[in-house]
Amino acid sequence: MDNEKKNEDKGMTRRDFAKSLVVGGAVGAIGMMGLYSYGPWRKKHFAKVEPKQIDIGECKSIKIINISETSWFDNKVLMGDIKGAGGLLVNQYEYNWPPFSDIKGKLGKGSYETGIKHIKQYLPNNLEKAWQFQMENEVHPENAGGYACLIDVELLDGSHKKILLDSGWAYNWMDECFKREGIDKMLMKKEIDFLVISHEHFDHFWGLPVTIKYYPDITIYVPEGFYPEGKQYLKDSGHRGKVITTKPGLTPIFPGCALFTFAIPIICRVYGEESLYFNVKDKGLVCVTGCCHQSIIQFATTGRNTIKFKKLYGVYGGLHISPFEDWDSKYDDLVIAFKNYDFEKVGCNHCTGIVTAKKFIEAGYPVVKGTARFRSKDTAYLGNGDIIEF
Amino acid sequence: MTCVMTGVLLILIKVFFEGILGNFSMAYFNPARSMKLPGITEFFAVEYASLACLMFAAIASWLSPSWPVAMENAPWQNLKQPVLGWTVLIVTFFIGTIVYLCTMHPHMGILYYPWQRFASIAPPYWEKFANTVSGNFHVSWIMCCTITVWLYETIWERYPFKLIKHDTLRRLSAFFGIIAIAWCFFFFLHFAQELWWGPAIRGTRMDFSPDWRWLHVGETMVFFLIPALFLTFYCNNWPTKYSAPVNWLIRTLIAIFGGMAIYWIYYNIGHLTLGTQKGYAQPEQFPMIPTIWLINIMLINHWFMDNWPGWRKVKPEEVALIRKEKSPAVSVAKFAPAGIIVGIVIGIIIYFIAIWLFPILGKLKWVYT
Numbered sequence: 001m002d003n004e005k006k007n008e009d010k011g012m013t014r015r016d017f018a019k020s021l022v023v024g025g026a027v028g029a030i031g032m033m034g035l036y037s038y039g040p041w042r043k044k045h046f047a048k049v050e051p052k053q054i055d056i057g058e059c060k061s062i063k064i065i066n067i068s069e070t071s072w073f074d075n076k077v078l079m080g081d082i083k084g085a086g087g088l089l090v091n092q093y094e095y096n097w098p099p100f101s102d103i104k105g106k107l108g109k110g111s112y113e114t115g116i117k118h119i120k121q122y123l124p125n126n127l128e129k130a131w132q133f134q135m136e137n138e139v140h141p142e143n144a145g146g147y148a149c150l151i152d153v154e155l156l157d158g159s160h161k162k163i164l165l166d167s168g169w170a171y172n173w174m175d176e177c178f179k180r181e182g183i184d185k186m187l188m189k190k191e192i193d194f195l196v197i198s199h200e201h202f203d204h205f206w207g208l209p210v211t212i213k214y215y216p217d218i219t220i221y222v223p224e225g226f227y228p229e230g231k232q233y234l235k236d237s238g239h240r241g242k243v244i245t246t247k248p249g250l251t252p253i254f255p256g257c258a259l260f261t262f263a264i265p266i267i268c269r270v271y272g273e274e275s276l277y278f279n280v281k282d283k284g285l286v287c288v289t290g291c292c293h294q295s296i297i298q299f300a301t302t303g304r305n306t307i308k309f310k311k312l313y314g315v316y317g318g319l320h321i322s323p324f325e326d327w328d329s330k331y332d333d334l335v336i337a338f339k340n341y342d343f344e345k346v347g348c349n350h351c352t353g354i355v356t357a358k359k360f361i362e363a364g365y366p367v368v369k370g371t372a373r374f375r376s377k378d379t380a381y382l383g384n385g386d387i388i389e390f
Numbered sequence: 391m392t393c394v395m396t397g398v399l400l401i402l403i404k405v406f407f408e409g410i411l412g413n414f415s416m417a418y419f420n421p422a423r424s425m426k427l428p429g430i431t432e433f434f435a436v437e438y439a440s441l442a443c444l445m446f447a448a449i450a451s452w453l454s455p456s457w458p459v460a461m462e463n464a465p466w467q468n469l470k471q472p473v474l475g476w477t478v479l480i481v482t483f484f485i486g487t488i489v490y491l492c493t494m495h496p497h498m499g500i501l502y503y504p505w506q507r508f509a510s511i512a513p514p515y516w517e518k519f520a521n522t523v524s525g526n527f528h529v530s531w532i533m534c535c536t537i538t539v540w541l542y543e544t545i546w547e548r549y550p551f552k553l554i555k556h557d558t559l560r561r562l563s564a565f566f567g568i569i570a571i572a573w574c575f576f577f578f579l580h581f582a583q584e585l586w587w588g589p590a591i592r593g594t595r596m597d598f599s600p601d602w603r604w605l606h607v608g609e610t611m612v613f614f615l616i617p618a619l620f621l622t623f624y625c626n627n628w629p630t631k632y633s634a635p636v637n638w639l640i641r642t643l644i645a646i647f648g649g650m651a652i653y654w655i656y657y658n659i660g661h662l663t664l665g666t667q668k669g670y671a672q673p674e675q676f677p678m679i680p681t682i683w684l685i686n687i688m689l690i691n692h693w694f695m696d697n698w699p700g701w702r703k704v705k706p707e708e709v710a711l712i713r714k715e716k717s718p719a720v721s722v723a724k725f726a727p728a729g730i731i732v733g734i735v736i737g738i739i740i741y742f743i744a745i746w747l748f749p750i751l752g753k754l755k756w757v758y759t
Contacts, residue, residue: 013724015633020726022635023550024733025740032741034574037581046589047749079433089665089674264596265667267674295595320595326434327501329524330601332513336523337593355429355503 051305058281059256060154063389064288064316066382068168068177069349070145070375071203075324077143081107084139092202092268093229098134098141099171099206107139112229116236124209124216124238127171144170145375146207147318147350150183150192151288153257153278161254162192164218165276165317166290168207175210180374180385187214194219196259198290199266199273200230209237217241223261224248225272246274250306256280260302262294275317277303278390284313284344286390291318291351297334300341314345314390316382322353335359347388349381357381391694407443418442418498427502438501445494445529446486452535453482453489459543460564464557493532497525521592524601526608533608533678534572534579537615542568544622545641549634579607585748596671606671610653612681617648619685623692624700656680 036042072078082088085095085108093112096105100115118137122130134141146168153161164183168174178184186192195218197205211218219242220234226245234243248263261274275289285307287299294302296319300312321331335356346367348357357380360367368388369379376383412420419442424435457463457478466477499510500523506512513523520527542548542564551567554560583603584590590600621627621641629640656677661668666675691697 016724017726017729019633019635019724020729021733021736022639023725024730024735025639025737026550026635026733027730028734028737029741030571030574030737031734032738033578034570036741037574037577042581042584043589045585045745045749049588075429076431079431083433265669265672265675267672269667271667293595295593295599297591297594298598301591301594324431324434325429326431326437327503329497329500329514329526330522330595330599332500332523333599333601334593336513337591340593359503 049305053308054250054252054258054306055308056250056252056258056277056279057255058156058279060156060158060281061390062154062278062280062286062288063152063387064347065150065152065181066349066370066384066386066388067148067150067181067183068146068174068374068384069149069318069382070377070384071147071169071350072143072145073375074143077140079324081140081143084108088267090268091227092200092270093227095202095268096138097202098138098144098169099130099209101134101138101141103137105137112232116233120236123236124212127175127209127213130209131171141170144173145203146170146174146177147204147290148174148177148183148207149288149317150181150186151276151278153254155255156281161257162186163257163276164192164195164211165288166198166204167195167211169203171207171210174207175213177374177384178210178214184214187211187218190215190217192218194221196221196274196276197223198275199223199293200226200270201266201268201291204290205230205233208233208239212237212239219244221246221259221274223272223274225263225270227269227271248272258307260299260306262298262302264294266291266293275299277307279307279309280313280390282310283390284311285309286314286316287312289315289317289319291323292320295320295334297337297341300343312341312343314347314388315343316347316388316390318350319348319352319356321351321356323351325353325355327355331356332359335363338365339363345388345390347382349376349383352381354378354380392690403443407446408439412439416442416495416498418501429503438498442494442498445525446490448529448532448536449486449489449493450482452532452539453486454479455539455543456535456565456568457482459539459548460551460568461561462557464561489532493528494525497523497528520600520604521590522600522604524604526601526605530604530606530608531573531576534576534611535569537611538568538572538575540615541618541642541645542571545618545627545645546638547627547634549638575611576607579610580604581745582748583607585745586752596669599671602671609677609681610649612678612685613653613656614645614649615685616652616681616688618645619688619692620648621645623688623697652681 081095081097090108093100094108094110096102096107096110099119100110100112102110102114103118118133119130148164148166148168151163151165153163155161168177192215195211197220216238217240220239221244224245224247246259246261248261251259251261253259256279258277259274260277261272263272265271266273273291273293275287275292278286278288280286285303287303289299292299296315303312321334338360344366346360346365348367349370354377357367361380368382370376370381370383370386372379372383374384382388407419412423417423418438421432421435421439424430424438425432463474463478466474469477496511496514499506500512500514516527517523551560551564554563580603583606587597590603591598592600596602621644627641629637657670660666664680669675
């Protein structure tokens with residue numbers, strides 16, 4: 001009370017002191033926000049993550065045959081269809097796209113249930129008939145292609161493991177590509193050890209019955225995050241083998257090979273993507289991807305933090321930069337930052353985008369050029385039927 | 391009034407941006423012109439044009455309220471309407487155009503292959519500082535300015551710059567002070583993300599991408615405006631019984647914790663109702679849309695409907711009376727130097743407690759799902 005009185009005598013009350021505290025507090029807190037939060041000293045607050053590098057072993061070499069990188073043939077048609085169906089937010093099974101077209105179905109009015117009932121009886125052995133239905137009832141079935149590649153891994157003892165990465169989209173196109181590269185015969189002879197479905201997107205997964213037709217018992221790896229429609233399609237396609245769902249993180253498969261599943265949301269209502277790491281003796285780590293929605297930088301950084309290897313050596317697959325040949329400034333960030341990873345061999349295609357491949361070449365990156373055959377459009381990257389070895 | 395505003399908006403987009411700018415100035419404002427370029431689909435032509443319009447809107451959302459609120463419409467405050475309104479509109483539009491050309495035009499210039507080096511600065515001048523060539527860096531600080539103007543006008547009741555008696559000094563301090571405070575928030579929210587998720591990695595996508603991190607700063611700021619406007623519009627700026635700084639503190643704390651609660655609800659439950667994917671940074675996740683829509687509805691309800699049906703309609707003469715009572719400056723209050731010094735120390739301590747807490751909270755599953 002005495003102090004209060006003294007303060008009042010000086011014209012200063014407890015209320016004034018409280019006001020001053022608040023004003024001072026605001027100045028202190030907001031001032032620190034401005035002065036401290038973007039300075040170099042802030043970095044000492046970042047948690048230090050000690051890389052937990054796992055030894056996945058080594059393989060001798062890998063050879064990748066590009067079965068098909070053309071997931072669709074005309075960007076304008078595809079984007080028009082996506083827009084007509086409601087945009088990139090829409091559940092892909094509702095697009096009313098092949099092979100889940102409904103009779104005279106309109107864009108954006110489909111569903112898995114209404115689509116599969118027209119073709120289920122034909123899967124997997126009468127794909128011509130199933131696709132014929134799409135040709136008669138879908139808006140642009142001729143625009144569908146697909147993504148798939150064969151990875152032939154030579155182990156240190158000289159034996160081989162073969163991995164089919166993805167199964168494309170259009171039944172007719174994928175069957176044609178499989179026959180062109182001899183994949184059909186390899187599947188029938190069970191020379192391919194397993195199928196990896198990188199993610200649930202239409203152009204990587206919906207062509208599944210083409211693989212199943214030749215090898216119904218094949219083991220399939222899928223990333224965690226498949227939606228009920230996708231899980232049902234695995235069954236409806238006629239698959240009778242084992243389905244292994246990989247959890248987010250690293251899953252070693254055999255010496256020198258591991259899968260990594262990224263728990264990420266992806267456009268068209270898809271969740272999760274898995275990609276492959278190969279540790280090639282005397283060369284280093286090779287990153288192989290379907291679409292790389294996690295980004296190649298994230299993929300490479302994750303490899304650095306989780307796997308023991310000599311250096312980042314190579315990359316193959318869709319790098320998901322400008323899949324529709326659009327551009328965004330963050331893609332330039334990627335092109336600029338890519339040099340920090342010092343890859344020695346870059347085999348890109350598919351959703352990397354031709355513009356990106358050209359920018360990579362202009363930036364001096366070691367991009368392996370293609371031959372632009374079998375409907376691939378440009379030699380700037382590896383096209384259909386092209387082969388790369390690491 | 392809402393219909394009139396919608397009509398004005400359509401005219402602005404179709405006539406001004408698409409028709410005039412798109413045909414006689416910068417082609418990217420007109421999707422039809424962009425589509426003539428090889429490889430550009432309608433989808434992305436529309437996106438580029440929309441992005442450019444959006445940036446103009448972001449700048450306007452900062453400058454338009456800044457002039458009446460911070461600059462008190464000076465030096466034209468004595469003009470009558472509609473001369474005053476048109477004058478402020480033209481001046482803010484003029485400044486806004488310069489800001490646009492310096493912030494977003496270089497971003498648009500690098501969207502084309504090859505970079506339009508001779509039509510815009512490429513790579514953009516902010517690249518090294520912002521760790522990205524993306525114009526999201528600018529979208530973000532401009533949104534921070536917008537939110538700060540509104541906080542300053544509503545729950546802060548134009549404090550602290552209201553304490554400055556000299557008119558010109560007060561106005562300039564308020565205008566540039568708001569920018570300074572906004573940049574403090576801008577840096578802090580960026581740092582918060584670094585602590586929460588880890589530092590950005592240039593070239594990567596989604597949560598770790600520097601351009602998204604900047605954009606997310608702007609997105610986050612908008613969450614804080616919702617409770618602030620609610621307090622002002624629907625709670626008569628509660629509380630009002632304490633001294634101005636204490637009222638300010640309580641309202642600010644409500645805005646902070648209210649904003650955090652809405653943020654948490656949006657990212658944990660929003661995807662169930664909005665049809666978006668769960669997660670933070672995928673392309674379909676753009677919380678500025680629902681939050682700004684909500685704010686627009688609140689503004690329409692408050693400005694055009696006098697909060698109807700929740701509150702009685704205020705008569706025009708009462709509004710005039712309230713406005714008249716608002717004084718641009720107040721007498722300098724008594725402050726205790728010791729209190730201010732202790733307050734500064736406490737403020738600094740609170741700042742460091744916050745940055746210590748963020749990495750811990752970021753690891754909690756119920757917070758970060």
